[in-house]
Amino acid sequence: MDKMPKWADIALVPLINLLLALIVSGLVVLSIGEDPVEAMQIMVRGAVGSTYGWGYTLFYATNFIFTGLAVAVAFHARLFNIGGEGQAQLGALGVGLVCLALPWPHWILALPFAILGGALFGAAWASIPAYLQARRGSHIVITTIMFNFIASALLVYLLVGPLKVPGSMAPETARFPEGTFLPTAREVFGWVGLTFARTPLNVSFVVGLIAAFGVWLLMWRTRLGYEIRAFGHSESAAVYAGINPFRITMITMLISGGLAGLMAVNAVMGEQQRLLQDNVLGAGFVGIAVALMGRSHPVGVLLAAVLFGALYQGGAELEFETSVPREMIVVIQALVILFTGALDGMVRGPLEKAFLRFRKQPKPGVPAE
Amino acid sequence: MSDGAVPAIELKGISKAFGPVKANKDITMRVMPGTIHGIIGENGAGKSTLMSILYGFYKADAGEIFIAGTRTEIPDSQAAIAAGIGMVFQHFKLVENFTVLENVVLGAEEGALLRPSLAKARKLLKDLSDEYELHVDPDALIQDLGVGMQQRVEILKALYRQADILILDEPTGVLTPAEADHLFRILEGLKREGKTIVLITHKLREIMEITDTVSVMRRGEMTATVKTEGTSPEELAELMVGRKVLLRVDKKPAQPGETVLEVENLRVVDDKKVERLRGISLHVQAGEILGIAGVAGNGQSELLEVLGGMQRATGSVRINGQEIDLTGTKSDARTRRARGIAHVPEDRQREGLIMDFHAWENMAFGYHDADAYNRGLLMDNAEIRRDTEAKIEKFDIRPANCWQTAKNFSGGNQQKIVIARELERNPDLLLVGQPTRGVDIGAIEFIHQQIVALRDAGKAVLLVSVELDEILSLSDRIAVMFDGRIMGERLPSETDERELGLMMAGITDTDRQPTAKEVAENLAQSAGAVR
Numbered sequence: 001m002d003k004m005p006k007w008a009d010i011a012l013v014p015l016i017n018l019l020l021a022l023i024v025s026g027l028v029v030l031s032i033g034e035d036p037v038e039a040m041q042i043m044v045r046g047a048v049g050s051t052y053g054w055g056y057t058l059f060y061a062t063n064f065i066f067t068g069l070a071v072a073v074a075f076h077a078r079l080f081n082i083g084g085e086g087q088a089q090l091g092a093l094g095v096g097l098v099c100l101a102l103p104w105p106h107w108i109l110a111l112p113f114a115i116l117g118g119a120l121f122g123a124a125w126a127s128i129p130a131y132l133q134a135r136r137g138s139h140i141v142i143t144t145i146m147f148n149f150i151a152s153a154l155l156v157y158l159l160v161g162p163l164k165v166p167g168s169m170a171p172e173t174a175r176f177p178e179g180t181f182l183p184t185a186r187e188v189f190g191w192v193g194l195t196f197a198r199t200p201l202n203v204s205f206v207v208g209l210i211a212a213f214g215v216w217l218l219m220w221r222t223r224l225g226y227e228i229r230a231f232g233h234s235e236s237a238a239v240y241a242g243i244n245p246f247r248i249t250m251i252t253m254l255i256s257g258g259l260a261g262l263m264a265v266n267a268v269m270g271e272q273q274r275l276l277q278d279n280v281l282g283a284g285f286v287g288i289a290v291a292l293m294g295r296s297h298p299v300g301v302l303l304a305a306v307l308f309g310a311l312y313q314g315g316a317e318l319e320f321e322t323s324v325p326r327e328m329i330v331v332i333q334a335l336v337i338l339f340t341g342a343l344d345g346m347v348r349g350p351l352e353k354a355f356l357r358f359r360k361q362p363k364p365g366v367p368a369e
Numbered sequence: 370m371s372d373g374a375v376p377a378i379e380l381k382g383i384s385k386a387f388g389p390v391k392a393n394k395d396i397t398m399r400v401m402p403g404t405i406h407g408i409i410g411e412n413g414a415g416k417s418t419l420m421s422i423l424y425g426f427y428k429a430d431a432g433e434i435f436i437a438g439t440r441t442e443i444p445d446s447q448a449a450i451a452a453g454i455g456m457v458f459q460h461f462k463l464v465e466n467f468t469v470l471e472n473v474v475l476g477a478e479e480g481a482l483l484r485p486s487l488a489k490a491r492k493l494l495k496d497l498s499d500e501y502e503l504h505v506d507p508d509a510l511i512q513d514l515g516v517g518m519q520q521r522v523e524i525l526k527a528l529y530r531q532a533d534i535l536i537l538d539e540p541t542g543v544l545t546p547a548e549a550d551h552l553f554r555i556l557e558g559l560k561r562e563g564k565t566i567v568l569i570t571h572k573l574r575e576i577m578e579i580t581d582t583v584s585v586m587r588r589g590e591m592t593a594t595v596k597t598e599g600t601s602p603e604e605l606a607e608l609m610v611g612r613k614v615l616l617r618v619d620k621k622p623a624q625p626g627e628t629v630l631e632v633e634n635l636r637v638v639d640d641k642k643v644e645r646l647r648g649i650s651l652h653v654q655a656g657e658i659l660g661i662a663g664v665a666g667n668g669q670s671e672l673l674e675v676l677g678g679m680q681r682a683t684g685s686v687r688i689n690g691q692e693i694d695l696t697g698t699k700s701d702a703r704t705r706r707a708r709g710i711a712h713v714p715e716d717r718q719r720e721g722l723i724m725d726f727h728a729w730e731n732m733a734f735g736y737h738d739a740d741a742y743n744r745g746l747l748m749d750n751a752e753i754r755r756d757t758e759a760k761i762e763k764f765d766i767r768p769a770n771c772w773q774t775a776k777n778f779s780g781g782n783q784q785k786i787v788i789a790r791e792l793e794r795n796p797d798l799l800l801v802g803q804p805t806r807g808v809d810i811g812a813i814e815f816i817h818q819q820i821v822a823l824r825d826a827g828k829a830v831l832l833v834s835v836e837l838d839e840i841l842s843l844s845d846r847i848a849v850m851f852d853g854r855i856m857g858e859r860l861p862s863e864t865d866e867r868e869l870g871l872m873m874a875g876i877t878d879t880d881r882q883p884t885a886k887e888v889a890e891n892l893a894q895s896a897g898a899v900r
Binding site: 217221222223226227229230233234236237239240241242243244356357 | 678701712719720722724738746
């Protein structure tokens with residue numbers, strides 16, 4: 001018998017966690033002499049009160065969908081990939097190279113190749129820690145986080161060297177050709193005669209939704225997903241069933257790195273339209289919180305990604321409209337991560353007890369153990 | 370002992386619930402001083418919960434405990450020790466790289482300096498070993514001792530803490546028959562000195578052999594307490610299960626056919642460069658059950674793992690005359706299944722099942738790439754569920770719910786899921802390890818019948834079990850393993866527990882009565898080598 005109903009596990013616990021995080025955030029806001037209720041209103045209005053707000057919220061959310069899915073897929077195999085940051089940076093390199101390689105005539109042509117480039121580069125970057133884990137037993141948490149730094153250094157080298165525009169002072173590539181510009185939400189809504197504010201939200205959001213569906217299909221409807229989940233639950237059982245641990249570790253990390261690399265389609269191709277030095281903006285790490293809060297399920301990841309998108313966007317508005325400093329927004333986001341991720345057990349434990357207490361007598365035939 | 374005496378332990382109305390599960394329901398029990406009191410019951414009947422309450426690990430929801438007539442609160446194990454209760458757990462709680470003496474003193478040191486305590490313990494240990502045949506070298510490291518010796522250290526620990534009441538939880542699970550006999554002699558000696566002993570077990574034979582009184586538990590309730598003299602194994606089994614149980618396996622003589630499995634000179638060296646299999650050769654014919662007897666840890670697990678494709682090895686293995694790959698890319702479990710080998714692993718929770726998967730997901734485990742379970746790129750989950758429901762019905766798996774996760778089934782029903790999955794593939798060779806470990810008596814009967822039915826259908830069965838009873842009643846031939854070798858083969862009709870027990874301890878010259886010392890030394894040596 002499960003300790004509590006599924007809806008409580010996947011919906012109630014995260015909601016309580018979120019509420020606690022917001023209450024503590026409110027106290028922090030109060031302590032610097034601001035009105036927490038007003039701050040909350042500004043954040044909510046800023047994030048979802050207009051098409052402008054929604055545009056930015058979903059734009060950020062798209063980044064988090066990709067990095068969140070990346071962490072979630074790896075987590076099903078009990079691999080803690082915290083290298084989303086570096087894999088996304090390499091993905092950016094892949095997308096950048098694709099976009100700069102040809103004078104693309106139309107985004108429809110450029111997008112599939114950019115997706116391929118981002119995924120391949122992200123996957124390739126993840127493959128080295130994956131190999132080290134699978135063959136040498138080097139812990140993937142250590143190697144992936146170190147590869148974040150290497151990725152960052154590699155990108156700096158390329159952007160001040162081979163990829164820099166000659167004569168330019170800025171560490172960035174040339175602007176991508178216009179044929180690679182992805183349609184924004186404003187344009188797409190415009191096609192059907194609706195108005196939408198000018199935001200960086202673009203068709204990558206749809207790519208993100210497709211990726212989420214793909215991950216669901218992979219994990220729960222294919223043999224590979226079955227093997228990944230089995231391996232994640234018990235390696236010894238996986239060996240018993242004839243599942244090759246090396247193969248699963250490699251494939252899972254390649255998929256994970258590929259998903260992280262896809263983030264660049266949104267951030268680099270969709271918004272920045274050139275390859276910048278800092279193109280990931282911490283989304284790789286937020287992906288960990290998103291996957292944790294989303295319980296590694298694609299639907300959960302989608303919802304959590306939107307929530308964190310809203311926090312990013314609402315936080316920016318808060319900074320804009322009040323004297324709450326930028327750092328405070330980081331504090332609020334950190335509290336949400338803390339409560340939904342690290343302190344999950346604090347709510348879960350008592351809640352499970354409460355559910356057990358209120359449950360009726362066991363059905364006859366259920367064995368006592 | 371007279372009925373007028375004050376009970377050493379008296380439990381009144383003990384109840385304990387874990388959420389909706391009532392592990393103990395209104396338990397009342399009296400254990401008279403100077404007796405050996407057995408507690409018997411199936412897995413999950415609540416025996417261990419009751420003893421954990423007595424030892425202060427759990428707090429009872431209701432009820433009272435009286436020790437020697439005084440009402441006693443036992444909030445933790447410190448209080449239990451203070452009340453004179455000692456516990457020997459199924460899984461020993463010893464520090465492997467400490468000596469016997471250090472382990473005995475650990476937690477009961479007097480003062481900041483070790484030397485006086487150690488000296489005192491050394492003297493006491495000597496007295497105890499003279500008194501009760503509890504011979505252990507006080508300066509030996511635990512890791513160098515065999516399990517039987519380690520268990521004695523646990524008993525010594527309790528006695529050092531001046532326990533008057535000794536609780537032993539499934540003490541013979543890891544012992545050879547000879548070691549078990551020795552343990553029983555020790556317990557008899559302790560009883561003569563006036564100690565009270567509570568023996569928790571699921572083995573009827575032990576209860577009959579050594580206890581004075583026996584309490585039977587079923588589904589959290591104490592169903593009966595009877596004098597051992599006045600009862601029989603059949604009656605106890607019925608009290609445990611709640612219905613009549615067939616204790617012997619009913620089977621026709623074997624009709625061996627073609628040789629299915631041929632193993633020659635199989636060798637396995639583990640990560641620590643220790644040779645776990647030292648040249649195993651054996652064969653199994655169609656229509657027969659070859660039982661491998663042996664104390665746990667003598668290479669049986671490795672043998673099953675090699676044959677099941679979980680471990681690499683050198684040597685030669687042929688299935689139906691065809692050589693199989695033992696080291697290359699085709700040495701995995703998937704290829705073995707394709708060759709007609711089914712495998713019920715020793716540890717269903719760690720290997721045979723994914724405990725967090727639903728029953729239906731587990732029913733495809735290992736066969737998840739079978740054509741019937743797949744439609745193109747995707748798995749045909751509806752078909753797997755349909756198939757699972759059929760198997761649930763055929764094997765009477767309860768509850769009959771293919772959406773229940775494996776961990777929420779009882780041990781017996783978990784094992785039935787594995788058995789159903791492996792047997793229904795109609796394999797040429799069935800590898801089966803500890804088929805009834807942690808399985809209740811009712812399910813044991815059923816599982817044994819299924820294995821015999823497979824044999825009667827002309828399939829080869831390789832059975833590994835540490836339960837000698839099971840080996841003797843199921844096997845058509847018995848091979849005994851010791852220290853990575855086959856000590857010899859016997860026919861069940863021409864051997865007995867004594868002979869097998871000696872072979873399990875590495876003594877081949879079974880006509881000569883070996884000394885207890887020889888047995889102990891052999892086992893200690895094998896424990897050191899195998900570990």
